[in-house]
Amino acid sequence: MIANLLQDDPSPWLQALGRSHPVVLHLPLGLLPGMVLLEFGAAILRRDNPRGAVATLAWLCGICAALATVSGLLLAGENSSEGELVGNHKIAGIVLSVVCVLAAVASCFQKRTAFRVLLLVAFAVMVPTGHLGGSITHGEDFLFEPFDQQKPPQPADTPDSDNTPPTAAQSEFQRVIEPILERTCTKCHNPDKTKGELLLTTKAGILAGGEYGPVIVPGNPDESPLLQRCLLPIDDDEHMPPEGKPQPTESEIEALRQWIAGGAKFE
Numbered sequence: 628m629i630a631n632l633l634q635d636d637p638s639p640w641l642q643a644l645g646r647s648h649p650v651v652l653h654l655p656l657g658l659l660p661g662m663v664l665l666e667f668g669a670a671i672l673r674r675d676n677p678r679g680a681v682a683t684l685a686w687l688c689g690i691c692a693a694l695a696t697v698s699g700l701l702l703a704g705e706n707s708s709e710g711e712l713v714g715n716h717k718i719a720g721i722v723l724s725v726v727c728v729l730a731a732v733a734s735c736f737q738k739r740t741a742f743r744v745l746l747l748v749a750f751a752v753m754v755p756t757g758h759l760g761g762s763i764t765h766g767e768d769f770l771f772e773p774f775d776q777q778k779p780p781q782p783a784d785t786p787d788s789d790n791t792p793p794t795a796a797q798s799e800f801q802r803v804i805e806p807i808l809e810r811t812c813t814k815c816h817n818p819d820k821t822k823g824e825l826l827l828t829t830k831a832g833i834l835a836g837g838e839y840g841p842v843i844v845p846g847n848p849d850e851s852p853l854l855q856r857c858l859l860p861i862d863d864d865e866h867m868p869p870e871g872k873p874q875p876t877e878s879e880i881e882a883l884r885q886w887i888a889g890g891a892k893f894e
């Protein structure tokens with residue numbers, strides 16, 4: 628498959644083609660609404676339908692959508708650990724490009740019905756495809772985050788720069804460690820999305836570990852996968868959090884190390 632091509636042969640040309648995905652995908656994104664406007668706007672306003680122009684755009688759109696899919700699959704192939712979001716975006720993108728190519732073919736038919744139906748289907752598939760893609764690059768709640776007033780303010784970058792005075796009732800775990808995990812880990816290791824079968828939102832989850840067993844060896848940070856994974860080179864497939872996601876700062880890593888060295892206590 629295209630997706631595995633990069634792992635077998637990491638040719639810089641293929642890699643660059645994959646990375647052109649964020650540019651190429653914008654063409655169908657603009658062309659589709661434009662075509663919908665031209666095709667249906669003309670019908671509604673009872674103007675002459677600019678058939679030739681629409682057919683040209685339909686072919687341009689079909690070709691660009693196919694290119695966007697190929698580059699997208701190559702880009703996804705660069706990263707072996709693939710989440711649910713990427714999987715869904717892939718499927719939606721493949722469906723979208725197939726519909727766009729079919730629409731391009733149908734734009735040459737004398738009767739407009741098939742083309743119009745395919746155009747509307749493509750437009751309907753484009754919206755969730757684009758949203759899924761945006762969620763991959765910007766994070767899942769990026770779009771609606773501004774409405775989310777209920778959320779407590781994001782923890783500060785470093786635990787020491789927290790300007791709310793720590794209450795005595797809070798343990799070191801609650802005060803220092805939990806905010807780090809919340810900011811950098813729990814988007815993927817939570818009850819809804821337990822990546823690697825690892826839950827990092829509860830004490831029981833942290834103690835239970837993941838697919839490969841315990842992630843913490845109390846007193847021994849260097850043997851604890853939870854810390855080890857953060858220390859791997861950023862481009863290592865096993866590095867946590869995965870490349871492109873918010874990373875813990877050096878002082879946060881140090882805080883995790885000290886917490887584990889001190890016995891990884893929760894109270």
Ligand code: HEC
Pocket residue numbers: 708710808811812813814815816822823824825836837838839840842852853854856857864865867868869872875
């Ligand atoms: C963007 C999603 C994402 C984020 C953020 C993330 N992880 Fe992961 N994590 C994964 C995925 C996917 C796996 C399973 C694949 C693998 O084992 O590499 C995983 C697996 C793990 C494992 C291995 C568990 C096992 O036993 O299989 C550990 C340990 C881990 N993550 C720790 C962390 C820590 C610590 C953070 C925060 C500093 C973090 N992760 C942030 C996606 C994420």
